[in-house]
Amino acid sequence: MAARSRSRKRVKKSKKMQRFKPKLVLDFRGMLSFLILHELSLKPLSGDELAFKIGLRRGKPLTPGTIYPTLKRLKKHKLLHLKRFGRRKVYSLTPAGKQELNVLYKLFGLYFAGLKKYVLAKPPKLERKKSKARKQKTKQRSSRKLKK
Secondary structure, eight states, rough: OOHHHHHHHHHHHHHHHTSOSSOOSSOTHHHHHHHHHHHHHOEEEEOOOOOOOOHHHHSOOOOOHHHHHHHHHHHHSSSEEEEEOOOOOOEEEHHHHHHHHHHHHHHHHHTTTOGGGGGGGGGGOOOOOHHHHHHHHHHHHHHHHHHH
């Protein structure tokens, strides 16, 4: 009897776990490393700048818990180089990172060849959040324009 109750509990747990699965069957979690390498091939950037630029492509901003562990992993594999400017850390590609990115470009081209007509040309725009003071200034300016 004890074995039956255990198996029922396991079934209940697995049903609970299924509720938290994303609705999409496929996702692009592995694309983050590729996008980081690509953005850094254009110019050296800090973690915040990378999060914002990749967030523009994604349609929502990346959290520090997403971007920094990935940067740490890429640095550990010697694909990135880190320079400190005070508190600011600027990442750039190493020669090994450039080589890895070229391989990824070729693989990307092979995997997604023929899909160009289905891909959007421009990513959706994402605006940085405005502070309260900045919002008030914008409201004041618009009210002044209306009065004129």
